[in-house]
Amino acid sequence: xxxxxxxxxxxxxxxxxxxxxxxxxxxxxxxxxxxxxxxxxxxxxxxxxxxxxxxxxxxxxxxxxxxxxxxxxxxxxxxxxxxxxxxxxxxxxxxxxxxxxxxxxxxxxxxxxxxxxxxxxxxxxxxxxxxxxxxxxxxxxxxxxxxxxxxxxxxxxxxxxxxxxxxxxxxxxxxxxxxxxxxxxxxxxxxxxxxxxxxxxxxxxxxxxxxxxxxxxxxxxxxxxxxxxxxxxxxxxxxxxxxxxxxxxxxxxxxxxxxxxxxxxxxxxxxxxxxxxxxxxxxxxxxxxxxxxxxxxxxxxxxxxxxxxxxxxxxxxxxxxxxxxxxxxxxxxxxxxxxxx
Numbered sequence: 075x076x077x078x079x080x081x082x083x084x085x086x087x088x089x090x091x092x093x094x095x096x097x098x099x100x101x102x103x104x105x106x107x108x109x110x111x112x113x114x115x116x117x118x119x120x121x122x123x124x125x126x127x128x129x130x131x132x133x134x135x136x137x138x139x140x141x142x143x144x145x146x147x148x149x150x151x152x153x154x155x156x157x158x159x160x161x162x163x164x165x166x167x168x169x170x171x172x173x174x175x176x177x178x179x180x181x182x183x184x185x186x187x188x189x190x191x192x193x194x195x196x197x198x199x200x201x202x203x204x205x206x207x208x209x210x211x212x213x214x215x216x217x218x219x220x221x222x223x224x225x226x227x228x229x230x231x232x233x234x235x236x237x238x239x240x241x242x243x244x245x246x247x248x249x250x251x252x253x254x255x256x257x258x259x260x261x262x263x264x265x266x267x268x269x270x271x272x273x274x275x276x277x278x279x280x281x282x283x284x285x286x287x288x289x290x291x292x293x294x295x296x297x298x299x300x301x302x303x304x305x306x307x308x309x310x311x312x313x314x315x316x317x318x319x320x321x322x323x324x325x326x327x328x329x330x331x332x333x334x335x336x337x338x339x340x341x342x343x344x345x346x347x348x349x350x351x352x353x354x355x356x357x358x359x360x361x362x363x364x365x366x367x368x369x370x371x372x373x374x375x376x377x378x379x380x381x382x383x384x385x386x387x388x389x390x391x392x393x394x395x396x397x398x399x400x401x402x403x404x405x406x407x408x409x410x411x412x413x414x415x
Contacts, residue, residue, distance in 0.1 A: 110141035110367055113187035113212075115180060115203050116149035116194025117164045118157040121217055121356070123171075125191070128360045130172045136357040140364040143168070145175045145186045149203070151196040154278065184210035189367040191215045197283060198222030201230055204241075208233050213240040213370055215363045218291075219283045220379060224387040228411035231376045242363065242372035243379055245291040247271075249362055250354025253295055253339065261343025266324040269293035271337030273313055273329025281313065281393070282386035286329045290382055292339045292350075293317075297325045299381050303399045306392040315389045318399075327389075380411060 112129065114122060126143045127134055146168055150161035168174040177183050180203060184190065190207045192200055197219035207214050214234070220243040221227040234241040247253065271289030275281055282290055294301075300320040307314045313329035330336075339350045362373050381402065387409070388400040406412050 110189055110364075111145070111187045112141045112143045112367070113183040113190045114143050114146040114168075114174070115183065115190060115192045115207075116196075116199075116217075117146055117168060118150050118161040119164070119193055119195040119217070120160075122146075122164045122193050123167050124356050125193070125360055125363075126168060126172050126174070128357055129364070136355070138357065138360045138364050140368060141189070143172065143174055143191075145177055145183050147177055147180050147183050149194045149199065151194070151199065154196050154276065157195050180206045181210070184212055187212065189213045189215075191217070191363070193217045196222070197279060198226075201226040204230050205233065208237050208239045211237060211239055213367055214242070215366065216241065216243040218243065218245050218287045219279065220383065222279055222283065223409075224280075224380075224383045224405065224411070225409040227380060227383045228406075228409055231380065232411075235376070240366065240370040240372060241376070242366045242374065244359065244362070244374050245288045246354065246356050246359040247288045247292045247337070248295045248374070249358035251358060252350050252352040252354050253292065254358075256339060256341065256348055256350045257296060259341070259348040260345065261341050261348050262345030263343060264297070264323060265342045265344065266319075266326070267293060267296045267342060268326045268328065268340045269296075269338075270328035270330060272335035273331055275331070280387060280390045281308075282315070282327075282329065282389055283383075286313065286327070286386065287382075289329060289337060290315075290327055290386055292337065293325050293327050294378060294382050294385075296339055296341050297323065299378050301325065301381060301385055301402055303401045304385055304388045304392055305397060305399045306389040307397055308393045313389070315385070315392075317385060380406070384409075384411075 128138050130142055148161055148165050151157040190212045192203050200221045269289045269292040273286040276284035301317040304315055304317045311332045315327040317325045341348045366372055384402045384405045388402050388405045391400045
């Protein structure tokens with residue numbers, strides 16, 4: 075009898091928690107339908123001011139309505155020059171140009187906003203920055219890289235799933251107009267793709283996490299999920315990572331350093347070959363972020379994001395093994411994510 079009672083109590087508690095979650099987000103979105111209050115964490119990247127201008131400046135020709143950045147927390151990483159040398163500059167610009175209030179803690183920020191953008195250029199603090207946001211049950215956009223390791227990325231999505239908190243992360247490359255046009259081309263049955271672009275390294279992050287994330291996400295934007303194994307060839311100036319997808323499809327990432335570093339995706343199909351034409355800007359990504367904040371639905375699934383990061387982690391493992399193939403399933407299991415769907 076006691077066993078049945080406890081099971082019934084647990085089921086009822088689960089139903090009440092789910093209902094509370096729905097009511098929480100429903101009330102938040104209803105109350106803030108005209109203008110969501112947005113908090114920004116980590117003021118050490120140009121994305122901070124670029125995104126805020128698109129959101130807050132109604133005169134901008136690409137203005138994204140629906141919210142306003144109102145509060146921010148500085149953050150910054152003393153051991154990364156490109157972070158610590160810029161954080162004060164972007165903080166001052168947010169305060170003077172956009173009248174954004176600066177607070178001393180993430181907890182205080184969460185009390186004053188409806189949704190949160192984690193913008194820290196350094197992926198390592200993202201997990202600890204996300205914890206209080208998840209605890210406060212605020213939807214989060216996390217700028218690239220979602221974390222400084224695959225294990226931390228898995229932990230972020232697991233915590234968010236347990237608390238029913240929506241999380242979205244993506245590179246702007248995915249939503250460039252040129253990428254959207256490429257995906258419309260009928261190449262027939264997809265056989266594979268090549269994505270190339272800048273791949274600067276940063277010693278505190280796995281090699282591809284820092285800047286190679288962009289070209290990697292470009293590859294997954296056209297290939298989709300289903301990568302099974304990767305092999306990496308690495309030199310001082312270039313990385314070539316070849317992934318084998320289900321059905322024998324092959325996707326290749328070419329990361330460029332110390333030379334010309336354009337970016338492009340080329341798609342190979344049974345009918346034709348199509349190439350991305352041109353680049354893009356931040357506005358399409360910011361529109362997707364706002365839509366995510368308004369609906370609570372991410373345009374990129376956690377499964378795809380984690381596969382992208384498993385791809386990059388497996389590429390590092392392949393490099394350590396002298397170019398041997400590495401299975402993504404093994405990398406996910408090693409980092410505690412084999413049971414996360």
